[in-house]
Amino acid sequence: MNRLIAGGLAASFLMQGCVVYSRDVDVVQAPPDQTVVIVDPPVIVNYSPYVEGGDAFVWFDPAYHDDVVSFTAIVDDPDGVQDVLGVWADIYDDWAGGQLVASVELVPTSDPYVWIADVSAHDLWVDPYWAGYSVDIVVYDWYEDFGWITVPLETYGW
DSSP states (O other), X not given: OHHHHHHHHHHHHHHOOOOOOSSOOXXXXXXXXXXXXXXXXXXXXOOOOEEEEEEEEEEEETTTTEEXXXXXXXXXXXXXXXXXXXXXXXXXXGGGTSEEEEEEEEEEOSSTTEEEEEEEHHHHTOOTTOOOEXXXXXXXXXXXXXXXXXXXXXXXXX
């Protein structure tokens, strides 16, 4: 019985092992007269998108009898404008210590470089007569990189 336990322990020590690969490689069986070449995947280089210009202002819409906040962003990416994933406008109250007031997602226009949004000032909790707002216009790309600019929110109290 002791010999059986000792043999089992010896076998378990011999069966344990570890194989470490420095990269993922598919094992390929090739005929002896052919050579198998393993190519590393290409290194992806991503450049940050950037905002060329932007605008944020309040205007009165007589059709809805409401104040509207309009955002415009002109964005680009060195990898191509198709690398742009989305654009956001973050409104901050600078006179209240830089508190975030609202975030608005902009939508692309027929020009892929221009993104816009029009939102009711009431829905954003933005006072159209308060002059202490600033807006960060932020552009994101598919590789989770971003760029931004800060512009003032032009209100009636400007």
